[in-house]
Amino acid sequence: MFRRASIPWLLAHELKLVWRSLGSKKTGSQKKRRLRIPPWLVAVIVIALISAAFIPAAISLRDVEIVASPLLVVIIDLALALILSLMLSQTVVSAVDAFYQRGDLDLLLSSPLSPTRILVVRALAIAVNPAMVFAALVTPFLLPAAFLGHPELLAAYGVVVAISLTATAGGLALAIVLFRLIGPRRTRTVAQILAAFVGAIFVIAAQVPNIMAGDDREAFWTERIYEILDVETLPTVVQWPAEAVLGEPLPLLVILGLSIALFVIVALWVGRHFATDAAAANSAAPAARKRPAKTTARFGAGVVSATVAKEARLLIRDPGLISQVLLRVIYLFPLAVFIFTSGDTLSGFAGAMAAGSIALLAGQLAGSIAWITLSAEDSPELLASAPVPIRRFWNAKLAVTLVPSALLVVPASVALAIFAPVAGILGLVGGAAAAISAALINLWLQKQTKRAEFRKSWSSSFAASVLELATSAGWAAAVGLAVAGSIYALAPFAIALGVLAFSYRSEASIQARLTGQEG
């Protein structure tokens, strides 16, 4: 279809690899493989179901004229800024990976293709990933409205593409600046930590009013809304992104044009030195430690304590994981500020939100670490060939998994309990339940993956991620509703238990799946 070795041809090749990686993995028998539902199909079904739920809302909007009022413009712009920050946190890491990745990069760079062309294709592939994710996320809200009277809203997909290209250009630029400033050895680590901060920056910024005292906080948002309502016309730079989303042709074309131009300029700039930088990245030895090497060891420990020590060392020494934990801590920071600045005014709805958030965060943190300790085992055959029941390793790994969650949940719950005792206690119980549930789901649905792959957890353990989120959300909702004194807390409680029951696998079944002997 495309000329061989052209940019579209190379991009099609990249996307084919991505597409195939979303398909079912090679495990078990042929019969089993045919029955396995690929993750992308699950995503399509979920999107279709959520879209169907929004059809009544779309019908009610059918005859309503959508006007770009100042308030709507600001809301849309804030949403776009949030999407940009989240995309940027993803593209920074992907852009740095493009330099370090081996795979087929050696083949491509050893071919007569120009490094710039290879970089442009890699950059486009980086852009496609977040564009697809966010297009999928907005589809359930957008598509019913577009088909039921507001086709101009389809322009939002164009804006998603523009943001994705901009975020990719930003990610590439940041990657190359880090390369130049701190060298290839440290770029990867710093980029991961930077990505965590970029992803959370919007959330932190949104919490600034929470740092204010109670009355000022209440007034902050009211005053801002009134200010916006008083504005007759907003500056073009504020107005156009929202108008582009609402289908205005000129703003859409300008935004798309600018994002394409930015992408091309950055890709050409980075592409000129791509081959040299990639070679430097791959020849750079891991950063030397400043502390003297530890040349003693503690022999004679039991299996569990040796496994705990090993897992703890691997976690602490993994900068990628540290950035993930930092991200969770950053998200918890606004919650902590909210609790402390609320003081004795904290009650009812706010207490319920805080307790629910603790449960949700605990579940997400435990889930992330559990996936790394259980599935990302670099030497599974060593453990399998050892004369130790595999359950003992799992218990040790679960213990390591739950410690960071406990370090976050306990102080947050105690702080909450000072102001709202019931919310604090339920936050602690819910946090523990969510963390244990997420860890168990990752134990039951574990896969063997290299630790270096942990950042791709969403694709490597899709089912575990979805179920882990469902159970964490279930515990969070149950805790929140219980704090509010609602009998409806029983419903999410039942959902969380149901998800756990659905996820349960016996030890024999887990081992059979891990060794590819699932019948």
Place this chain on the structure above:
Amino acid sequence: MDAMTNDPAVRGAAPLVLERLTKVFNRPAVDGLDLTIRPGELYALLGPNGAGKTTTLRMVAGLLKPTSGSISVFGVDAVANPRAAKQMIAWLPDEPLLYDKLTPLEYLEFVSALWGVPGDVAAKRAEDLLKWLDLWNHRGDRCETFSRGMKQKAVLAGALIHDPKLMILDEPLTGLDASVARQVKDLLQERTRSGYSVILTTHILDVAERMADRIGIIQHGKLLAEGTLGELRSRAGSGGAGSLEDVFLQLVAEPEHV
């Protein structure tokens, strides 16, 4: 190293006996394999790609469950009692799978705990092994900084820390430079001289020819031929001459020789 022959638990029993061993995935990967390793023997299992060599070794190491048949390690039924069998075995895969963020000393600390080696014994063995494998000066460096050969040596040290009575090695020399390969070969010969047993797979037929006491050739999961190089030459009808490569190619091309 401990004198294996003084161990009453294993004295007299064959290190490894496979009887009618079968493993079926979508098709039989190992098909009714009978094989016996003698004490102090280095046995080379050869065969074309996909012949079932690695599957066989993975079953012996307890990584795969046989579909049928039996595995006996020093008289212990490895299928019914895998933990007791694993206690006497070391498994060395073809890829040196290490924890990149651990130092070799920390790696040995972990592995020795898995096999329950007493602390003082493990510390002494770790020092001896790392010195012998030229890794002592790197004992505090993380394995992520190691070359493939250094990683392979660290994994080898891990395999030896519990003084295994039977070593199972899958392509142990792949990707190693001449000096590391020489160290590994010396080690294996020293082990067998001390009465320990080794079974390995290799595509480097020259190594099998010079080191192995007996050679087994499998194809399609079945044992085509087994014996010393001289016995294999006779079976191949090469009149007592020809290299192992010649014999191997002839046997694999003409399975009716069995």
